[in-house]
Amino acid sequence: MNSQKKVKKIYEFIRDNLYFNRPDIEIKGERFNSTMLLAIITGLNRGKALIIGEPGLGKTTSAEYACSLLYQYPLGIIWSSEVSGHPEQTEEKIVGRPDLGKLNRGIEEVVWSNFSQLPVKIVDEINRLPETKQSMILDGIDRGNWEYLNRIIINEEYCLFATANYQDKGTNTIIAPLVDRFDVVVESKHPGPSLSFMISDNNKENMLRNPLYEKKLEKVLKTKMPYEEKLPQIEEICDQLGDHFKKELGVEALGHQERRRIESEIHKLEFDMDAGAFTIMLIAELSFCYKYGQKRSDEGCDEGCHYTGYLCHDVKNCASNRLPSSIKKYSQAIAWLLGNSNIDIEIVRAIIPYTIAHRIQWKEDFISKREKNRRADSLQIYLAKEAVDEVFHRYGEQKENIKHAFSVGFRILNGEDLEPIEGDHPVYAEIKNDLNYLGDV
Amino acid sequence: MKNPFERFKSYSSRRKEIPLDSIIKSKDMVIDKLVAGYEKVVEEEVKSLVWVVERGRLMEAYSEAEEAIADIDYKAEDIEELCYELDGNERLPYLITGPAGIYISALCNHAGENEITLKLGELRRKMHMIGYRLPSKKRLIIEGDMGNFVGSHLDGGELILEGSARDWAGAGMRKGKITIKKYAGYHTAEWMIDGEIRVDGRIRGIGKVVNGKIFEMGKPVYPSSNHLSSGNDSFR
Numbered sequence: 054m055n056s057q058k059k060v061k062k063i064y065e066f067i068r069d070n071l072y073f074n075r076p077d078i079e080i081k082g083e084r085f086n087s088t089m090l091l092a093i094i095t096g097l098n099r100g101k102a103l104i105i106g107e108p109g110l111g112k113t114t115s116a117e118y119a120c121s122l123l124y125q126y127p128l129g130i131i132w133s134s135e136v137s138g139h140p141e142q143t144e145e146k147i148v149g150r151p152d153l154g155k156l157n158r159g160i161e162e163v164v165w166s167n168f169s170q171l172p173v174k175i176v177d178e179i180n181r182l183p184e185t186k187q188s189m190i191l192d193g194i195d196r197g198n199w200e201y202l203n204r205i206i207i208n209e210e211y212c213l214f215a216t217a218n219y220q221d222k223g224t225n226t227i228i229a230p231l232v233d234r235f236d237v238v239v240e241s242k243h244p245g246p247s248l249s250f251m252i253s254d255n256n257k258e259n260m261l262r263n264p265l266y267e268k269k270l271e272k273v274l275k276t277k278m279p280y281e282e283k284l285p286q287i288e289e290i291c292d293q294l295g296d297h298f299k300k301e302l303g304v305e306a307l308g309h310q311e312r313r314r315i316e317s318e319i320h321k322l323e324f325d326m327d328a329g330a331f332t333i334m335l336i337a338e339l340s341f342c343y344k345y346g347q348k349r350s351d352e353g354c355d356e357g358c359h360y361t362g363y364l365c366h367d368v369k370n371c372a373s374n375r376l377p378s379s380i381k382k383y384s385q386a387i388a389w390l391l392g393n394s395n396i397d398i399e400i401v402r403a404i405i406p407y408t409i410a411h412r413i414q415w416k417e418d419f420i421s422k423r424e425k426n427r428r429a430d431s432l433q434i435y436l437a438k439e440a441v442d443e444v445f446h447r448y449g450e451q452k453e454n455i456k457h458a459f460s461v462g463f464r465i466l467n468g469e470d471l472e473p474i475e476g477d478h479p480v481y482a483e484i485k486n487d488l489n490y491l492g493d494v
Numbered sequence: 495m496k497n498p499f500e501r502f503k504s505y506s507s508r509r510k511e512i513p514l515d516s517i518i519k520s521k522d523m524v525i526d527k528l529v530a531g532y533e534k535v536v537e538e539e540v541k542s543l544v545w546v547v548e549r550g551r552l553m554e555a556y557s558e559a560e561e562a563i564a565d566i567d568y569k570a571e572d573i574e575e576l577c578y579e580l581d582g583n584e585r586l587p588y589l590i591t592g593p594a595g596i597y598i599s600a601l602c603n604h605a606g607e608n609e610i611t612l613k614l615g616e617l618r619r620k621m622h623m624i625g626y627r628l629p630s631k632k633r634l635i636i637e638g639d640m641g642n643f644v645g646s647h648l649d650g651g652e653l654i655l656e657g658s659a660r661d662w663a664g665a666g667m668r669k670g671k672i673t674i675k676k677y678a679g680y681h682t683a684e685w686m687i688d689g690e691i692r693v694d695g696r697i698r699g700i701g702k703v704v705n706g707k708i709f710e711m712g713k714p715v716y717p718s719s720n721h722l723s724s725g726n727d728s729f730r
Contacts, residue, residue: 324501326502326504326505330502456502456505459499459501459502459505460499460502460503460504462498462502463499463500463502464503466498467497484499487499
């Protein structure tokens, strides 16, 4: 069985036995549940996903199931590594603590937490962490480095899931730099009454639990040996559990080598021309300001600006450089899963709303015009989908001219004596800016 | 630094033409031809620097217009677009509203359609001579206010002006009907030979009328025993 089929089988196994929910996204004729699909993509491709939703609708469990099968960890170990968001959370519980026995003897050693050691990282209810403590996990999330007492462990392979409830008395705002580090946001929705009722019949969690392997793994994780030496032992136990899953559940989990091979296959996939042009067009709308050079959170739009019809007029902040990375990372993985030889515009269009929904701060006017519309998604995801549809519509009207403008831009920078292509969209102005600034390429 | 447009280097700009493109292209071609015809007429007419309305001159300009449009395949809707092109295009050097009106009238008179509606309410300049020599069986409806000589030398057609006309409306008309929904200016119906002019608003002054019927605000003012001295360009 090839790896795509294996991953699809994992998706189907979870869909049929563990996480019951309705499909709510269709890509190239295949229908998926967005939460489960993005959880699997996040696990496969070292992603960072923020899962939002009402309490009890499977935000955490969707991530747990996906990671258990993608990484061959029993649920009990995943639970033991989870960080729960509450105001009293400390660095010692999240990252590691001093080895008190050795400290009494004057030796500084760190006992690393399961959270920092496991490739699967789940932060439950991240918005219950006070804002100051959220920044504590920023570095770890960004680079896979966990530091304590001048000691460091480096996760070569990791993915992050954080869940967040909607705002209530106990929640805080997730700080902007942390929000931007999440590649995608997705809502774990109510499955509907019939599927919800089925959930009560199912003793499903036991499927992915195994006390024997949980004990074995816990023992290795607690061993006071260098982290690098633990990894092969952990891998060996995980492979044994993978065999157990295959034998008992009929589903093949992914081993370390296979995950690495999949990752390298995923990274080979490139945007086709339309997907690339559309993505650049969208980024232009989310970062462009004719008057002030770029969007800035503390600067507004002037009355009567020529570009009022574009998203730059509807957003407060500027798209970060992490946005294109997130779009590419998730589009590549979807394209790989669907067996595509490259990333086409349909994939990009389906993925982008989940990559911008949490990053974009919309102006009140944009929100108020749409918030009462009939919709199936949470407001932020709905607004992102609306915005992407708008840009997609514009791209459909101008795509030939835009691609032509890019190709002429390429030729000008290569020394040909041509005039940049004119057009009514921020992207044309940005091409001219590139030509002005990069003229000596 | 790397060329940021690298991924588009292989793009060849073979622009896919959709049906709308060809419609727009053919429409643009028609308008271009009509503008070229107008420029030809105007070139002849500006030689004397001052354009004077006199019968011989009008006939000459009208013949030149007929000649200029003879080979152009146009539709009534193109005429309206041409009016706005003439009105709004700064590159046209000779927008002289008299010859322009003659040219537009020639287009209306030779159009395939028997009923033509021109929505000209947004024109910045008032066009003169609209409806010149409108022949029998043609119905021309104009929305907006027009300049001088509306419907002059009308030749059996029906002209309805949904607005006001300036001076000399219906001058020299031979037959047919002119309806003006608002006001008419001085010298209305000057040298009118026959036909009917109805003005729903006020007429500022009636010119020297030979024959025909004139109504002002629904009431006959010519022929009428108490109409104010036709032939004296009566002030009303």
